[in-house]
Amino acid sequence: MxxxxxxxxxxxxxxxxxxxxxxxxxxxxxxxxxxxxxxxxxxxxxxxxxxxxxxxxxxxxxxxxxxxxxxxxxxxxxxxxxxxxxSFRDTPSGTLRINTAVGAAHQAMPVFIAFLARYPEMKLDIVTEGRLIDIVIEGFDAGIRLAETVPQDMIAVPFGDKQRFAVVGSPAYFARHRPPRTPDELSQHRCIRTRMPSGTIYQWEFERHGETVRIDGKGALTLDESGLMLSAARAGVGLTYLSEWTVAEDLQAGTLVRVLEDWTPPLDGLCLYYPGRRHVPAGLRALIAMVRESAELRREG
Known part of the structure; x- marks a missing residue:
């Protein structure tokens, strides 16, 4: 046979x-x-x-x-x-499959580009999706997610700076509505709600002086993609709750205005994570080294 x-x-x-x-x-x-x-x-x-x-x-x-x-x-x-x-080759080669979210992929792209430039025989296959998956079962070498969502049985390497979330709305919206001073006052506002990949509605999370608050904002529009939330907020539909990184350009340009900033403390940032197995592929070891190198340069800068 x-x-x-x-x-x-x-x-x-x-x-x-x-x-x-x-x-x-x-x-x-x-x-x-x-x-x-x-x-x-x-x-x-x-x-x-x-x-x-x-x-x-x-x-x-x-x-x-x-x-x-x-x-x-x-x-x-x-x-x-x-x-x-x-791994005995001088230069790593092959393909790394990485699972991540869209926003995390945007933040990681400078490291990905530098990695491919340094290791021309490597290929990266980046799959972006909102839902959390088992990267081993789904055939991925590694994942990139917020530290708080990384499974406990994985080895996690800090990837980026600490993350903060921001509540933002357009100047036109705030011309019609008084800005909220506390999370409780969001009940008087139109919120653009976030549907998670699981189908549940995400509750906005706030913390100040040890007090933690979770808000299920009310509003006429529910979305599951950050770019659509940005567009709706710019158009004055209501307030949205997104990462600082996502809204940074709008805040700088003045197309969005931030509120409740003192209620959104820094959180642990992104992590590159992978299974804790005995052998780590040469390509993944090289990417891990670049992630650590990038983190060290940010600290020194």
Whole structure:
């Protein structure tokens, strides 16, 4: 029987992860037809259907689920062995898959660009999404999130400065409404509400002199993307609650005005985090070193 290649096994795991041939093909950088042919050839060779396919969905068969459970650990061991061998190269190479949020990706971009310039044989595959995921199960090498959201079983490396949130509204809005002096006065205002990836509404968080307050602001507009919240706030729809980094340009330009600043103390910033396994790929070690180098330069500056 023809020997099964690693690429075929990686294809099966990618389809199992995404439940989609198209998404798996995008991840692996091949065409959907080529990936489908590879999986079908493997199924024909072993005489077992690994996936149940319909026009609308892809799911693992019972045999496929057992196959994936057996193959995934073995492939992980092989990847580690390949990475260990590759670590003897003078220059790191390969692809790092990183999961993060859109705002965090914008803040991290200068480090990403410097990393690619320093290590031309490396590639970065950055996936941005609001929801928190298990980076190991989803096949990522690392994640970048606010420190308070990093899972406790991960190794976290501080990535950026401390973060603060800001309540902002347009000058036109404040021409019609008296600025709030305390979080309780937000009940008299129109708030642009934030829907989290889980579907819940985010409560605005405030703290001053040891007093902590959480507010579920009332308003006619609920959004789940910061750029849309900025546009709505600029248009005078209401007040929004976003990170300082997100609203910095508007505050400087005067298109938005900040209130309740003394109620939003600094929070721990972003962290690069990764699994606490025995071997860390050479490329990820290089990125970690650059993150620490960047943090040191900020402290000195």
């Amino acid at each position: 023809k020997t099964t290649g690693l690429s075929e096994l990686e294809a099966v795991l990618a389809v199992a992860r995404h439940r989609s041939f198209r998404a798996a093909a995008n991840e692996m950088g091949v065409s959907t037809s080529a990936l489908s042919h590879s999986v079908a050839a493997l199924e024909a060779r072993i005489g077992v259907r690994l996936f149940n396919r319909t026009t609308r969905s892809v799911s693992l068969s019972e045999a496929g689920a057992q196959f994936v459970d057996s193959v995934a650990p073995a492939l992980s061991t092989i990847r580690v062995a390949l990475e260990q061998a590759g």
